[in-house]
Amino acid sequence: MAEILIIEDETVIREAVMRLLQRDGHTVHGAESVEEAQQLGPLSDYDLILADHRLPGHNGNHMISAAASTPVIIMTSYATVKSAVDAMRQGAVDYIAKPFDNDELLLTVKRALREHTLKRQNAALRAHLDVEYPVTGIVGECPAMMNVFDRIARVAPTDTTVLILGESGTGKELVARAVHEQSERADGPLIAVNCAAIPDSLLEAELFGHEKGAFTGAHSAREGLVEAANGGTLFLDEVAELPLPAQARLLRVLQESEIRRVGASHSKHIDIRLVAATHRDLDQLVEAQAFRNDLYFRINVMEIALPPLRERGEDIAALAKFLLEKACRRLNRPAMQFTPEALSLINQYSWPGNVRELENLIERAVIMLDGGEVTAEQLALPRRENNGQQTTPDLSLEAYFCKFVRENEGGMTETELAKQLGISRKALWERRQRFGLQRRGQAG
Ligand SMILES: Nc1ncnc2c1ncn2[C@@H]1O[C@H](COP(=O)(O)OP(=O)(O)OP(=O)(O)O)[C@@H](O)[C@H]1O
Numbered sequence: 001m002a003e004i005l006i007i008e009d010e011t012v013i014r015e016a017v018m019r020l021l022q023r024d025g026h027t028v029h030g031a032e033s034v035e036e037a038q039q040l041g042p043l044s045d046y047d048l049i050l051a052d053h054r055l056p057g058h059n060g061n062h063m064i065s066a067a068a069s070t071p072v073i074i075m076t077s078y079a080t081v082k083s084a085v086d087a088m089r090q091g092a093v094d095y096i097a098k099p100f101d102n103d104e105l106l107l108t109v110k111r112a113l114r115e116h117t118l119k120r121q122n123a124a125l126r127a128h129l130d131v132e133y134p135v136t137g138i139v140g141e142c143p144a145m146m147n148v149f150d151r152i153a154r155v156a157p158t159d160t161t162v163l164i165l166g167e168s169g170t171g172k173e174l175v176a177r178a179v180h181e182q183s184e185r186a187d188g189p190l191i192a193v194n195c196a197a198i199p200d201s202l203l204e205a206e207l208f209g210h211e212k213g214a215f216t217g218a219h220s221a222r223e224g225l226v227e228a229a230n231g232g233t234l235f236l237d238e239v240a241e242l243p244l245p246a247q248a249r250l251l252r253v254l255q256e257s258e259i260r261r262v263g264a265s266h267s268k269h270i271d272i273r274l275v276a277a278t279h280r281d282l283d284q285l286v287e288a289q290a291f292r293n294d295l296y297f298r299i300n301v302m303e304i305a306l307p308p309l310r311e312r313g314e315d316i317a318a319l320a321k322f323l324l325e326k327a328c329r330r331l332n333r334p335a336m337q338f339t340p341e342a343l344s345l346i347n348q349y350s351w352p353g354n355v356r357e358l359e360n361l362i363e364r365a366v367i368m369l370d371g372g373e374v375t376a377e378q379l380a381l382p383r384r385e386n387n388g389q390q391t392t393p394d395l396s397l398e399a400y401f402c403k404f405v406r407e408n409e410g411g412m413t414e415t416e417l418a419k420q421l422g423i424s425r426k427a428l429w430e431r432r433q434r435f436g437l438q439r440r441g442q443a444g
Contacts (some may be wrong), residue, residue, distance in 0.1 A: 004026050004049070005050070006018055006051075007030075007036075007050070007063065008050075009032045010052075014030050018030050020106070024109075029046075033055050034058040034060070037063070043068070044067075047113060049070055050096075051063045051073070051074060051075065053074050053095075060074050073108060094112055096108050140319075144306075155302045156181075159183075160273075162179055162275045162304060163276050164276070164304045164305075166305060166306030166354075167279050168356070168423055168430070169309075169353045169357060169423060170306040170355060171306055173237060175306065176235040176275045177235075180232070180233040185232050188230075189228060189233075190235060191232065191233070191235065192235040193237065195242050197426055203246050205262050206225060207226050208249055208259060209221070209223045209227055210262040211264045212263075214262045215262070227268070227270060229272045230270050230272060233275055236275070236276045237277045239276040239299065244290075250295065254274060254295075254298050257269060276299045310351050316347050319358060320338065321338070324366070333370070334371035339376065345376045353427065360419060405437055414429070
């Protein structure tokens with residue numbers, strides 16, 4: 001049972017309480033004053049301290065701060081209940097008014113001990129989670145992810161520009177958030193912009209803002225997204241999609257810490273940290289003169305490369321379980337688990353849409369089920385034959401993607417297509433560009 005300290009200067013009461021708690025199975029120590037209690041040994045050795053409010057020398061409230069994480073219950077006479085309430089404000093876990101009956105005292109002690117145990121368990125659990133996943137919300141233990149965590153921890157507290165590389169759906173936005181949250185700018189804004197999602201004609205005005213009358217339809221001046229990130233972090237996702245004029249403007253912002261809205265004659269000082277991401281090979285784009293060399297050197301100061309999901313080994317199963325639990329919680333479903341066969345299939349599949357594809361697939365399964373087990377059939381993933389090859393599709397990923405899009409685009413919107421493929425709408429758009437696969441039919 002528990003180790004309890006009683007501080008009470010009235011011997012009759014102290015001994016009665018000690019006997020009562022001993023009979024309840026606890027190990028009990030007694031002291032007449034705060035000073036004597038402190039001489040007995042470290043206060044952290046006790047699970048609970050009961051201190052009389054009125055004591056010779058320091059009063060019982062003194063124990064609240066001295067005891068640090070050990071809970072303290074204040075004992076007080078009816079006449080001083082108000083001061084006991086004050087004690088609770090200072091951090092006492094409870095108070096008990098004298099004269100108390102035995103049951104009441106035992107109940108109060110029991111409740112305080114139970115809450116203390118729960119608190120300790122929670123702290124231990126949190127510490128355990130922190131150890132397992134050094135960056136909150138990002139699951140991963142494979143060497144490549146450990147390297148990612150290490151880089152986040154090193155670069156986040158500096159003001160260095162970060163370039164995050166990785167296929168679509170690998171968690172680039174999560175990493176950008178982690179960099180922001182672990183930086184000194186954490187209290188400032190994090191503005192995330194998907195450069196591929198804004199039409200070229202609007203991009204400059206959206207990013208850099210505009211003055212009234214800067215172009216047709218600019219009826220009033222407007223702040224841009226870059227300015228909105230002042231004092232915080234600007235996350236430019238798919239930075240390779242920035243048209244050249246916008247690249248030139250961005251370079252000026254980075255070089256001079258100044259921003260000039262479209263149509264403005266003066267600049268304004270701005271303080272942002274840039275985190276950029278792309279799945280493209282920027283070296284190649286620079287060579288093809290589609291990306292400015294000088295901007296590339298500005299943003300490629302510290303690189304964080306996210307591995308594709310298929311290369312993360314045991315993380316795949318850990319992520320699947322994590323995402324299943326998350327989906328059940330979010331969709332308010334009872335807890336579910338994968339059958340061993342389903343897990344083995346998850347491990348073997350190539351995950352072209354990476355973590356996002358896995359997340360979507362799991363969400364679909366959770367919506368369709370009412371608890372219990374998620375089987376291989378419910379996941380509907382292509383299986384491998386004994387030689388390790390996937391039976392369907394018997395195609396390269398690119399060919400599979402093109403075939404799927406061509407066969408289904410007539411009857412689906414872009415959002416539906418992307419969902420079926422387990423990739424984002426943006427990723428679908430980007431792959432259409434890459435594979436020269438412009439949309440043919442319109443969905444009904
Ligand atoms: N390691 C991870 N642990 C937990 N969740 C993850 C992890 N990686 C990705 N996710 C989840 O997967 C989804 C996709 O991640 P995110 O949007 O960060 O990817 P992305 O690389 O930015 O994709 P895109 O390039 O298509 O924008 C998100 O819901 C994210 O929370």
